[in-house]
Amino acid sequence: MDSSVRKKAELIEAGGTTVDDSFLPYQSRSTAGPGAGLESVFVNIDGHRVRLGVRQASKFSATLKDGMVTIYAGGEEFAHGRLEHAISHCPEQVYVTVSERCAFDCKFCPVPKLQGKIKSDEEVLELVRQGLKSPDLRAITITSGVWTTPEEEAGRIARIVRLIKKELAGRDIPIGVSIYATDNSSELLKEAGAVEVKYNIETVDRELFEKVCPGLSFDYIVQALEHAVEVFGRNHVASNILIGMGESDETVIEGMEMLASKGVIPILRKTNPHPLRAGDIKVEPVSADRLLKLAGEQRRILEKHGLDPTRALTGCVPCTGCDITPRIDL
Ligand code: SF4
Incomplete structure (x- = not known):
């Protein structure tokens, strides 16, 4: 299995990540279903899109630079991917x-x-x-x-x-x-x-x-x-x-x-x-x-x-x- 899919599954398991302020313009608020009212951002890791809930606390943290997102776990780099813009x-x-x-x-x-x-x-x-x-x-x-x-x-x-x-x-x-x-x-x-x-x-x-x-x-x-x-x-x-x-x-x-x-x-x-x-x-x-x-x-x-x-x-x-x-x- 592609290791990026495993990473995507681990990110879904965690439910989200903490983010720094650089993500603010890109956060999208869901208004439908079980995620309603919560903010999220989208990252594409080697062709696999994942929606990351924006959390106050998580084992994951994310930073954004030049359109690229780096996700850390326990201080180590966990995944790197492209930020995707939500249209609506x-x-x-x-x-x-x-x-x-x-x-x-x-x-x-x-x-x-x-x-x-x-x-x-x-x-x-x-x-x-x-x-x-x-x-x-x-x-x-x-x-x-x-x-x-x-x-x-x-x-x-x-x-x-x-x-x-x-x-x-x-x-x-x-x-x-x-x-x-x-x-x-x-x-x-x-x-x-x-x-x-x-x-x-x-x-x-x-x-x-x-x-x-x-x-x-x-x-x-x-x-x-x-x-x-x-x-x-x-x-x-x-x-x-x-x-x-x-x-x-x-x-x-x-x-x-x-x-x-x-x-x-x-x-x-x-x-x-x-x-x-x-x-x-x-x-x-x-x-x-x-x-x-x-x-x-x-x-x-x-x-x-x-x-x-x-x-x-x-x-x-x-x-x-x-x-x-x-x-x-x-
Ligand atoms: S982010 Fe995509 S997969 Fe998730 S609820 Fe919205 S449309 Fe569906």
Whole structure:
């Protein structure tokens, strides 16, 4: 295995690094999902992108000079890589969270506690316009919590996708969407011009799902994913599986197999404990060894089912910043 991938896994295990002030202009604040409200920077180590959370304390520390980042551990140089600029949330993409609020209460997610902003159509379009100025822009990804109801949210996001398509004025930039699925969200989003969706299953341990995602239905999400593959095609539907909430490796492997057999790309995401959720959920450490072992299984399962992450166009699969991604990292 490429030693840089091992380093990336160790950096994901640690969850982040301390940084000096030279990083300040490059720090990006996440507004979506489990990392919401936290700052991060992106480093590319020998072709492997990693998102480093900015921490007050970490075994790692990072310095920046002439666009190059050096990461230290225990006073020794650990890794060296190129700083990557986030266009909007992540490199090469305009990644926008529309509703920074959520009517659900998944126990690992700070969004319901943050009760953040609801972006107007114009605010989203302005971020897209800014992104279009970047020569590096490859994709637009729209995500959203559930402000009122999943149905209303899906309708609003479909309308925004339509507006973005108009703004692109024929430019061939793919649009992907990650929201809570509804009976017709795939059709709505496809008609509006989206080319990919991500509906997150969050955990493939059914017992755990009941505890950490109250009010959501595991079977409904699986059915929605299966249907989304009919609408968007294989390699263009993905789903996050969080690691580190007490699930076993066997359950994760079975869950990846179940999703991949339906044409869905599972994304293995380390759960990072969020201060706003302390006390709501016990997040366990996830080692680099575990991440690499599960990513190896993920690669085997994807190959078995003829799925190829390099063909995904939007969102987390091509970004790779938070995960060890088969065929790209491993
Ligand atoms: S992998 Fe996904 S969540 Fe992580 S930085 Fe990239 S786009 Fe954001």
